Amino acid sequence: MTWTCEQTEARLSDYLDGLLNADEWSAFNQHVNACAVCTPLVSSVAHTLGGLYALEQVEPPPQLETAILLATVGVARHTFDFWGWLRNLQSPRFIYGAVSVAATFVLLLSATGFNWRKPKLADLSPATIYRRADSNIHLFYGHSVKFVRDLRVVYEVQQAIDQNQQQNLREETIPQSSPKKEPGRTDNTNPSTPKQQNRADDISRRLEVLACEFPILSGSLADRRVP
Amino acid sequence: MRRHTRRIFNICYRFTGNRTEAEDLTQEVFLRVYRTLASYRSAHGGFATWMTSVTRNLLIDHYRRTKRDRVTDSLDDAMPVVENKESVARRPDEQALLGELSGQVQSALTRLSPELREAVILRDLQQLEYIEIQRVLEVPEGTVKSRINRGRIELARILQQMGVRPA
Secondary structure: OOOOHHHHHHOHHHHHOOOOOHHHHHHHHHHHHHOOOHHHHHHHHHHHHHHHHHOOOOOOOOHHHHHHHHHHHHHHHHOOOHHHHHHHHOOHHHHHHHHHHHHHHHHHHHHOOOOOOOOOOHHHOHHHHHHHHHHHHHHHHHHHHHHHHHHHHHHHHHHHHHHHHHHHHHHHOOOOOOOOOOOOOOOOOOOOOHHHHHHHHHHHHHHHHHHHHOHHHHHHHHHHHOO | OHHHHHHHHHHHHHHHOOHHHHHHHHHHHHHHHHHOHHHOOHHHOOHHHHHHHHHHHHHHHHHHHOOOOHHHHHHHHOOOHHHHHHHHHOOHHHHHHHOHHHHHHHHHHHOOOHHHHHHHHHHHHOOOOHHHHHHHHOOOHHHHHHHHHHHHHHHHHHHHHOOOOOO
16 A cells, blocks of 8 residues: 555654554555655654654743732632622521521520510610529529429329339239138038029919919829828 | 643743743633633543633634734744844843744744644643543544644744754
8 A cells, every 4th residue: 555645744643653553654654765755744743743842841930820819819809799799698508507696696685584575775785684694594593493302202202102002012912812612512602693582582482372273283292292 | 729830831831932921821811710610510621621721712812812913923924034043043031941942943833823833732742632632622533633733744844944954
């Protein structure tokens, strides 16, 4: 495969960067070695590339960094973006923070006894706030002590009731010794009920009526009874 | 901060060939980056690539803005190479800083068209990969390769015109 001058020129950078495959490299060399135009071109471009690679990095002046910082951060400090600042206020973090601060403020004022229904400017004076806070702290301490004492009394009463209940339960659960049973005797633990007794009386009464109505039967019965 | 400053300053300096302009442009790049930091998305490449992209856009803007000023420069460019070499020799501070070859290469770079110049600077001076250059320039990879190749050839021809011969 023989390359033309145009092909060689088009692939010159690939040749210098080592991006040609073996066949292309061979065709490139074959053409360059035979072409009077391309030989100096390749040589001059290769040396130009060497000159480019030999260029050293130029050091920027030391004051450039300072100037850049002044031009960026410094400028940003001087220009106040009101709408940007306002947009930042809409962030959830700021809103939560503001609500927390307001809640703390309300809580502290309430703790000092500030009257929200009839607010007075005198209520916000440090002396008033101190006096009310001191009074409220003592009041709170007194209530707390009383509450703890009440709790102790309730606990002791509850404990006494529980002990009593446990003692009763223990007595009920102790097993009693049962009397010995003899043959032919009952312990009268299951007496006949009044309803059963009435029924037995009713049967004997009917037998007596039958004996009156049927004397033979009653006689035969009597004979049978008396041997 | 220092690393980015150095890199951006070098890109600006190689593109404009002027230290003062490079300083101003570097400062402007950082200002633009600072203002448009919210628009940066890591999905579009690394931060350095994004910053290079901002630099490139600013350099192109600067090139278009100062196009009128360069009309006189183009007249100077049309002058014979010997005169051009003399004009380079008239700036001893720059010669001392960059060296003879560096100065000539830098001079040749500024005579390249901006499309080819930025491609060569990003590839051969900043050592960026093709994919990174593709992201910065926002052109297909084939176009990137083509611009780099044409830029190198054009730069070699300019250097030849300036009388610089390969050692």
